[in-house]
Amino acid sequence: MALRSGFVCILGRPNAGKSTLLNALAGEKLAIVSPKPQTTRNRLLGILNLPKIKGRPAAQVVLIDTPGVHKADTALGRQMMREVREALRGCDLIFLIADASEKTNPGERFVLQLLEAAGTPAFLLLNKIDRIDKQDLLPLIEHYRQQHAFREIMPISALKKQGLDALLNATVAGLREGPRYFPEDQVTDQPLRFMVAEAIREQVLLATKEEVPHATSVLIEQFEEGKKLTRIAAVIYCERDGQKAILVGRGGQMLKKIGTAARLEIETLVHKRVFLALFVKVKARWRDSDSFVEGLDWRLQLEQMAGPPRE
Numbered sequence: 001m002a003l004r005s006g007f008v009c010i011l012g013r014p015n016a017g018k019s020t021l022l023n024a025l026a027g028e029k030l031a032i033v034s035p036k037p038q039t040t041r042n043r044l045l046g047i048l049n050l051p052k053i054k055g056r057p058a059a060q061v062v063l064i065d066t067p068g069v070h071k072a073d074t075a076l077g078r079q080m081m082r083e084v085r086e087a088l089r090g091c092d093l094i095f096l097i098a099d100a101s102e103k104t105n106p107g108e109r110f111v112l113q114l115l116e117a118a119g120t121p122a123f124l125l126l127n128k129i130d131r132i133d134k135q136d137l138l139p140l141i142e143h144y145r146q147q148h149a150f151r152e153i154m155p156i157s158a159l160k161k162q163g164l165d166a167l168l169n170a171t172v173a174g175l176r177e178g179p180r181y182f183p184e185d186q187v188t189d190q191p192l193r194f195m196v197a198e199a200i201r202e203q204v205l206l207a208t209k210e211e212v213p214h215a216t217s218v219l220i221e222q223f224e225e226g227k228k229l230t231r232i233a234a235v236i237y238c239e240r241d242g243q244k245a246i247l248v249g250r251g252g253q254m255l256k257k258i259g260t261a262a263r264l265e266i267e268t269l270v271h272k273r274v275f276l277a278l279f280v281k282v283k284a285r286w287r288d289s290d291s292f293v294e295g296l297d298w299r300l301q302l303e304q305m306a307g308p309p310r311e
């Protein structure tokens with residue numbers, strides 16, 4: 001039987017578990033995850049090459065992880081919502097993922113509006129069922145059933161990897177015959193440099209709280225792959241002196257902790273020993289700066305490097 005293939009956009013509110021699901025289905029860590037909302041800022045791909053098994057044809061499922069749907073009030077937020085809309089454009093299937101352990105809130109309505117506007121078939125994934133009583137599931141399913149004509153409604157736990165086989169089977173069944181969009185050995189579209197920046201940002205998210213995670217971004221300034229050692233220098237940007245003081249910590253302790261944890265993560269990404277130099281800089285209100293936010297966007301940077309399209 002011919003290959004099934006298609007693009008599947010993972011859509012939902014911040015913290016619903018989109019990136020956790022992407023990583024669980026990909027079987028490796030492609031997206032950073034944290035308990036803080038708005039961890040994911042760019043859309044990114046996880047490419048699944050599924051062999052033919054009994055009752056399921058071979059397939060290439062291209063998952064698109066997206067930033068959480070939220071009301072944008074900064075240049076960064078608007079950029080994140082553009083990423084969501086880009087991901088929705090032309091995808092074949094949508095996974096709407098909702099946190100089943102939380103009360104449904106007005107924010108869901110905005111997600112459902114995006115879904116209606118896209119007009120693409122959608123599965124509703126009720127995530128985090130490891131945290132709820134089974135009896136709470138039925139009213140939730142009923143609630144969502146009234147909001148949208150979902151193709152499937154499936155309870156899952158992305159964290160505990162529950163319900164994922166059934167999800168993959170239904171997904172492949174929902175895709176048409178199509179080409180292999182990416183070579184079989186490619187697992188994501190993100191450049192290594194960007195994954196390194198994300199690994200550092202993840203440690204910042206895990207180590208800090210309140211407004212610091214949201215006010216932080218990471219830019220790689222040096223990336224030199226030697227024979228045995230990869231040398232990386234990165235700047236952690238924040239918006240205020242007080243945030244810088246937190247990120248550096250007493251006697252530089254916080255920065256050291258972030259650096260050590262990030263280095264270990266990065267070593268598994270580059271498969272080499274890593275020398276990591278971290279710096280913290282203040283850039284007031286960078287989240288409101290279109291040009292700064294554009295500078296964080298690797299797709300845009302790649303386009304600019306390639307230059308304008310030739311006639």
Ligand code: GDP
Binds near residue numbers: 034157
């Ligand atoms: P995203 O913002 O939608 O990408 O959400 P993340 O994948 O970053 O996850 C947000 C938080 O929810 C993290 O702390 C995850 O560990 C947690 N989480 C995700 N899926 C599950 C799940 O199935 N069960 C539980 N208990 N926690 C989950």
Ligand code: MG
Binds near residue numbers: 018031040066068
């Ligand atoms: Mg995410």
